[in-house]
Amino acid sequence: DAGVTQSPTHLIKTRGQHVTLRCSPISGHKSVSWYQQVLGQGPQFIFQYYEKEERGRGNFPDRFSARQFPNYSSELNVNALLLGDSALYLCASSSSTGGGRETQYFGPGTRLLVL
Amino acid sequence: QKEVEQNSGPLSVPEGAIASLNCTYSDRVSQSFFWYRQYSGKSPELIMSIYSNGDKEDGRFTAQLNKASQYVSLLIRDSQPSDSATYLCAVPSGSARQLTFGSGTQLTVLP
Numbered sequence: 001d002a003g004v005t006q007s008p009t010h011l012i013k014t015r016g017q018h019v020t021l022r023c024s025p026i027s028g029h030k031s032v033s034w035y036q037q038v039l040g041q042g043p044q045f046i047f048q049y050y051e052k053e054e055r056g057r058g059n060f061p062d063r064f065s066a067r068q069f070p071n072y073s074s075e076l077n078v079n080a081l082l083l084g085d086s087a088l089y090l091c092a093s094s095s096s097t098g099g100g101r102e103t104q105y106f107g108p109g110t111r112l113l114v115l
Numbered sequence: 116q117k118e119v120e121q122n123s124g125p126l127s128v129p130e131g132a133i134a135s136l137n138c139t140y141s142d143r144v145s146q147s148f149f150w151y152r153q154y155s156g157k158s159p160e161l162i163m164s165i166y167s168n169g170d171k172e173d174g175r176f177t178a179q180l181n182k183a184s185q186y187v188s189l190l191i192r193d194s195q196p197s198d199s200a201t202y203l204c205a206v207p208s209g210s211a212r213q214l215t216f217g218s219g220t221q222l223t224v225l226p
Contacts (some may be wrong), residue, residue, distance in 0.1 A: 032211055040205050042119075042216030043159065056211025090158055093215075101147045101166060101207075104214055106158040 002027065004107030012113045013081050014049075021076045022112045025093030031055075032074040033104060034066055035090040037077050044089055049074055050096070088112045118142060121204050121217035129225050134191040138222050139206030141185065148180060149214065150189045151203040161202055163189060194224040 005024045013019050025032050031050040035043035047057035049068035068074045072093075078085055088111050092104040121138045123146045128134045141149075151159035165171045165187065166179040177190040191198055201221045205214040 044220050045213040048211040048213050056209055058212050103161060103164060105161065108159045
């Protein structure tokens with residue numbers, strides 16, 4: 001079975017632009033989470049979606065938004081890009097949400113560089 | 116106090132030795148704990164999960180959990196150069212039980 005897929009793998013943007021990152025979860029998984037990982041740190045939680053509803057939001061500005069589609073794929077949008085948005089953006093899928101025992105499986109990530 | 120703290124490293128061990136990675140967490144209600152391995156330039160890969168106090172073994176890996184001390188560790192026996200990576204401790208927290216990660220411990224296994 002295919003794992004979590006993300007596109008694109010790499011992206012270069014300039015300050016002020018916007019970007020859309022895409023994620024397809026493991027088949028059968030209904031929950032998608034987005035994380036940002038800057039160099040030298042652990043991933044930081046941005047959003048979680050389950051059955052197309054937002055179930056959690058991390059401490060990120062409103063420039064960050066996301067949505068989940070009926071097929072459970074997801075998009076992360078970032079507007080008005082800043083240099084500090086340069087990071088590895090990770091998508092993780094799990095079979096459900098709540099309870100805390102569900103394992104999250106990560107995709108390969110999208111590496112975003114903002115110039 | 117950070118929610119999840121790891122010994123920052125870097126940690127170097129010779130090939131064949133035991134590598135010990137430590138993690139403490141602040142949320143007393145946490146019920147599950149995860150260890151991910153991340154190779155340079157790659158995404159995190161799950162290697163162990165543990166839910167109950169005590170030890171859990173999987174091949175060369177052993178996770179140890181002590182909820183009273185809010186401490187979880189990962190032991191890697193017979194370390195191999197291919198184990199050289201950053202190891203991330205993760206604990207579900209928040210309303211969505213999203214993963215909160217430590218900053219990771221970089222492990223180098225020397226041939």
